[in-house]
Amino acid sequence: MTKKIAVLPGDGIGQEIVAEAVKVIDVLRADFGLDVEMEEGLVGGTAYDAKGHPLPEETLDLAKSADAVLLGAVGGYKWESLPIEVRPEKGLLGLRSGLGLFANLRPALLYPQLASASTLKPEVVSGLDIMIVRELTGGIYFGQPRGVRTLDNGEKQGFNTLVYSESEIRRIGKVAFDIAMKRDKRVCSVDKANVLECTELWREVMIEEAGARPEIELSHMYVDNAAMQLVRAPKQFDVMVTTNMFGDILSDAAAMLTGSIGMLPSASLDENGKGMYEPIHGSAPDIAGQNIANPLATILSVAMMLRYTLDEPEMAGRIEKAVNAILDQGKRTADIWTEGSEKVGTAEMGDAVVAALRG
Ligand code: NAD
């Protein structure tokens, strides 16, 4: 049966990079028999401009009715002074919570051709293969109460709440342990249990859950040390599991180990494996509209979609092989460019992947 992909380009470079990912999907359909249809929707600032809301009802309905969602990015200077409830980012957060996408997989994988594109020494990053499992629908991002209030003395006070229930911790732990079973069976749970009660509970529940899986080697690390270890000796990690906010921050740091944030794809999954797929980076308003953004994170997100939701691992492999091939050819967007390689634009990079797919 034909599967439906909801395509939500969003804002800024979202438009440009998703166009390249769509080219890739089109080739898989035309040349390799991938049975999918695509339907576009509005999200983020562009949705606010057109419909007055960053997540119009029809977009959430479209996402719910689709088998998978492909998202570009949201946000931009233009919408920064809007009230927080209607800011572009709320569109993305609404999709995550509205679809129950609690498990965010962010693989930081170094393509060997890019070892010298990383700001770290090649020997520190070569062979890097980390899976960051970020909890995505809880924690301080969604905790209540939240807001800004005025105190008796007239001073304003901002507040957010870090909250996790046992079941929320347990289910993200399970996802991390399941993934680790197919990898090196090592899970590092990142918390701040020395200061925050909420993550003290996080640690307890992780230990309990790991108890049922003797094959797994579970370790714990405070988030400040984890940030340092990621840049000191990143290859010590196999799977990292952490809270919504810590995962947001650590995955941007991990991205740089792979050469550029423009290389990191992600999958956000619900209880049944339905998912939304997006690069981990944002709408990069500083480079939007210039045809210089790296589309590979988005193209690699399509590969994750094929593997995790559409059950087409062979097609996922084709994309990853094509990306390898064009990196072998020396094609680089500006963010991963190094002396001696060929600088290409966003569309040229997408075209090169398409050509490599066609062989
Ligand atoms: P960003 O990830 O958009 O950009 C950070 C830096 O990385 C910028 O210098 C940018 O040019 C560069 N960069 C990002 N993606 C790139 C790519 N594919 N190729 C080459 N360079 C790339 O983060 P930011 O600047 O902090 O945020 C900009 C906007 O994006 C904000 O509105 C923010 O809220 C939003 N944002 C959205 C998402 C998302 O939609 N998932 C993620 C992060 C940030």
Ligand code: IPM
């Ligand atoms: C990400 C982004 C989002 C997040 C923002 C835009 C809401 O930074 O996907 O990493 O913080 O989760």
Ligand code: MN
């Ligand atoms: Mn982020």
